[in-house]
Amino acid sequence: MFRKNGLTLVELLMVLVILGVIAGIGVFLIGNSISSARLAADQATVRNLNTAVSYYLLGETDTEAFFTAQDDTERITVLYETGYLSAMPVIQNPDGNLVFDPSEIVWHLEIDDEPLPLSPFGDSFEEISAAFIELIHDHYVETGSYGRTWGDYRYTDLGLDPLDWVSPILHIYYTPSGSTLKIRPESGYEFLVYSNEDELIVLPSTRNYSLIYSDIDELWYYYSIAPENVIDITTLEVQLTV
Secondary structure (H helix, E strand, O other), X not given: OOOOOOOOHHHHHHHHHHHHHHHHHHHHHHHHHHHHHHHHHHHHHHHHHHHHHHHHHHHOOOOHHHHOXXXXXXXXXXXHHOOXXXXXXXXXXXXXXXXXXXXXXXXXXXXXXXXXXXXXXXXXXXXXXXXXXXXXXXXXXXXXXXOOOOOOHHHHOOOOOHHHHOOOEOOEEEEEEOOEEEEEEOOOEEEEEEEOOOXXXXXXXXXXXXXXXXXXXXXXXXXXXXXXXXXXEEXXXXXXXX
């Protein structure tokens, strides 16, 4: 006897199960992609807000309306009405919220009432600088040479996304460069740090000077790598320029 062409009931059920699994995987991947896109958009909004605050503090002589606002929505409205935001921000994540920290003068993105870090390494200088230093050193140990010192290679050689470091983190810019890590203050802010001789050094952003860590001797320097410029990095403070 010859078998008739077509699918048996069992074969049809197997096909339906396989199609269901494929559809489920597709829905999962699409859902993750949408969530990632929403998160990226909200993080960009936070960066824009922090940039707006910086320009607002630099450009306005009277900032009382911002700091005495009743809530964060009112603070955002102040930035919008004074022209430092082109539009009122809209959070894409349904569980997201924008929260201003007046002690640090910085906006955070909260998801389910939990603040997200401002960088892949966290928020604080201690966390971020330690992670950079480890990457710089590990790159040398693994490859026998330091990363490149120009363009995006300064970050990509360390496995980092340059876009994550375009904006300052708690008013500090981070720039790896070969065997060094350079930090400088955001516009309108200044570094206060003591030298090894207990001399107070003030570095306003207008001077365009950096503090420099050298992996070669594991020391921090002011302005340039020279014995007389060694500083005590544990004394670093960041504040609005007086």
